[in-house]
Amino acid sequence: MTSKLSSRNRSSRTADESTLDMDAILLECLESLAECEDGGTPQRVWELCPESLRQGARSGDQSGRFVLVEMVKMSMAIAVQNESPCWLQDYFDALPDWFDAKSAPFDLVMEEIQLRRESGQTPEFETYQQGYPHLQEFLRPLFSGAEGLDVSVAKTRRRGVPTEFSSGEVVDDFEIIQKLGEGAFAHVYLARQQSMSRLVALKVSWDTGAEPQALAQFDHPNIVRVFDQRRVIIRESKDDDAELHLLYMQYHPGGTLAEVVRVIRELPLHQRSGKCFLQAVDQSLLDSAQVVPDRSSTRAWLASSDWPKLVAWVGMQLAEALQTAHDAGVLHRDVKPANVLLTAEGLPQLADFNVAMSGTAGRAGAASSMGGSVGYMAPEHLNAMSLSREVGPEHVKETADLYSLAVLLWELWQGARPFDCPKVTESWTELLETQHEARHRELLDPERLDTPSERVLENVLRNALSVDPEMRPENGAAMGGSLRLAMHPEAARLFDPKPGSWPHWLGRFSPWWLAIFSILLPNVAAGFINYFYNHSEIMPEEMRPSLDEFAIWVNSVAFPLGVGLIIVYTRASARALKASRNGEPVGEAELNSMLRLGFRAASIGGTCWLVAGVVYPLLLKARFDEFTDGQAVHFFASLMICGGVAMVYPLFALCIVASCVHYPRMIRPTMRDPHFEKHAQKMVGDSESFLLIAAVIPLMGAALIVFGEGQAKEYLLLAIIAGMIGLVGAFAAYRVIVRTWRTLAEVLSNETTATPH
Incomplete structure (x- = not known):
């Protein structure tokens, strides 16, 4: 269906314009012929x-x-x-x-x-x-009959458009106000439904197909609301009565995306903005004698938006509308700019679901009802339209709609479709063949502004334009989530880090190396420092051999146990990262394992240090009667200070890597996390808890200076300074983690709305 639910003055086309838009000239010719x-x-x-x-x-x-x-x-x-x-x-x-x-x-x-x-x-x-x-x-x-062509003898349906109604005429319950648009098989009017005292868009045709049943079940802000349909009998001639189909739906005076595309085609990329979008909407409002809204947060956002971000905003809402339709088992099959209506505020609404796609490719009815849709079809859709290939309509699935949406968004972004196709063909069959061949060639290189939003937009569209349906987004929700990134440049930098940036650099390292540097090195360093400190400050010379003996026993148990547990948890994270690199879905258990690696590493290390802090004094007390309680407390406190350092550094290091590098990579394929709020709460909560531990470490060092019995106060002073530096680093890391999860919430929070306001 090619009728528009907006007012538009049909402008004359030059030969050059027609050559560049052959589908438009074809539609005009078919409309004239049908009349x-x-x-x-x-x-x-x-x-x-x-x-x-x-x-x-x-x-x-x-x-x-x-x-x-x-x-x-x-x-x-x-x-x-x-x-x-x-x-x-x-x-x-x-x-x-x-x-x-x-x-x-x-x-x-x-x-x-x-x-x-x-x-x-x-x-x-x-x-x-x-x-x-x-x-x-x-x-x-x-x-x-090998191609499944309907060879039965059937009565020819009535073709063309019905008789045109004039302003002021009453048809059934509808008073005609003005004509809004027309297609090869329908007229569309602005009408007043008398029984409900409301304005509606009234589509009048000989046959509405299955569109009313498909659309009436939806209640989505980005799908045109169909109220109902009626059938009326009119007298065509003295001996001929005809049945008209009246389909009435929401009236949207803001035009269609086709008008927007025509406007931005005349502008270079750097001059396109949300203001251009609103100018096209406002022109349609004026043509329809409708008032331009003076207070609208949506229009205010659109007016200040740059072009890639606006294109992503349109695509995000249409993708979610397609998800709603697909969940109900309805395919659109004709996603194109002319089938996206705009409200007075500029909100896009999907219309004209082609739910009854013709099974007889190449027929005039199919050609005219699709208008210029061939230019937006997925490869498998083109296959189904061609009788030279043994592919049926059942192969045109949900991802074909996402492909068409990607073509639409590319055209809205660039002012042209992404394919290098001959502008003129001699037949419908040749048109399908040339379009199909174009889908398998490299996409045209777009003009770029090189902004984070634009990089995300291009990546999403290229992914959705994959020839293989399996390589496209999983569904409309996944595509919408990916497009939402383009509206949030800070989040876009997390999910698509710029080459050479530190997230991109860290993302190239194996999680095993990150675990070694983040977990083992701080623990080993803390162990050596603690060992030498205890030797010089706490233990008398006669007790030092026993301390060495106990250290061998304790470390031979604690280190292998801790390393073994860390390997188990790191292996789970490594598997999850490998799956995400291969484009495989990451389950909740694997995702949680990766996010909690820092906490578990810190907890394991802290537990080992705590146990050692209890075991060492008990063993020394059991062997040496002269080992005082003060020495035992001093020994315990020294282990807790070093253990705290060994806990804090791994936690913040791994939490930053998980939040800024690994988590965005794992979520990127679907852009959905049903448990996002729980994950964010745990990561921020863990950071707050260990920030407190980082603050306690210098205080414990100061306490040892004041109450300790050792003479080497300079050593403790250096430890306090190191602890203060660690506290500053921990606080900076904490701020990064909090800011990162707030940024992630802009695109992943299950409480975030799709509209800019």
Whole structure:
């Protein structure tokens, strides 16, 4: 469906503009043809062709052949409907400069075969084999039914658009106010529903398909709300009554994204901004005689937003709308700028769900109902539309909608789609082939501003534009979460660190090396310092050999036990990081293991130091009666100071690495963490607790200076200074951790709303 629920003055197009936007000129031609009662004549088709194409045909230019082929398809359909059929030979005779039987495209011949069947005839394979020998290979399956073509004889449905209503007319419960737009098969009006005293957008057509049932079940801020549908009988002529379908829905006067794209195409990238977006919306409001909102936090945010951030904001909301539809088992299949309506505040709303995608590719009905959608289709969708490939509509799944959304967002960002495609083709079949080939080539290199938001946006779009559906975002929620990053540059730096930055540098190291440097080195260093301090300050010379003996026993148990536990927990973190690097999902247990590695390492080390602080004095007291209680307390305090240092440094080092490097990498594929608040609370809570421990260490050193019996006060003074430096470092690390999780909350918090306000 190509009708727009906004007012738009149809502007004339130059030949160059039409060449750049062939889908638009095709739609205009089909609309004009559908409005003509005598459209089913070869002469009428020629007259309705744009003058630029007719002049080109006279000079041998075949660039307009694609448009003519689609017009002939619809013309034949209208002629069959009017019970005065014209067949291909009639068009060949009337339009010899364009094509003949020897050059007729396959989809045009297929259209005639189907129309003959619908009108009650039984076309024979031998006839078409002789008339179109160059298509023999493709025609045979149509007569064997191998391609699943509907060969039943059916009554031809009424084609074209209904009679246009004038302002002031009343249709059923609706008073027509003004016409908003039209497509090849429908008119759309601004109307007043009399029974409810409200303005609605009223779509009038011969057949609404399954759209009302699909849309009526949704209650999402970014999906157009369909209220209901009705059927009314009108008198077409003295002997002919017709049934009209009335579909009425929310009225949004802000235009569509198609208008925005047309505006930004004329501007260089550095001049595009949220103000340009609002200017397009406001112009549509003025055209519809609607008031521009004067107080709106959303519009205020849009006016101050840079362009990549705004594109990401639009994409985030549309991705979440698609997620809602997909959860209900509904695919859109026609995501494009013209199908995204804008409210007066600029909020995007998805419309025109093509839930009844045609199974007969290449037919005029399918071509016109999709309008320019081919330019946004995923590779598997193009395959399903082509009868030359044995791929059915069942292969067009949720990720195809995400692909189309990525094309839309790329066009909104760059002003052009990301594919290098020929601008002109001669037939529907050739169009599908050239589009399919373009999907498998490298994307066009975009213009860049090189901002964090733009880097995130480009990465997300490139991922969603993968030819393999398995390589695209898992679902709309994942794509929306990734796009949300672009709205928060600080968070974007965490999830996509700039090459050469310290998070990017640390991310290249194995977690084993990080564990060794963060856990083992502080503990080993603290152990040596404590050993020499106890030898020189606490232990008399006659007790030192026994202390060495006890140290060997205790360390031979404590160090292997601690190292073993650290290896177990580090191995779990290493597995989780490896899975994230391979693009595999990381479970809650693995994620929690990585986040808690610093706390567990500190807890294990602290426990070992605490046990040693109790065991050493007890062993010394048991062997030496002269070992005083004061010496025992001094010994215990020295171990607690060194143990505190051995706990604090690993915790803050590993927590910073986990928060700034590893956690964003693990969450990046899905951009979702159902337990984010719990994780954030634990990380910040652990940091606060160990910051307190870091503050106690210098105080304990000062206490030893005051109450200690040793004479080497300078040694303790150095320890206090080192402890103070450690406290300052711990406080700085604590601030980094708190700030990082606040930044992460902007994009991962389950309490964050999608709108900028």
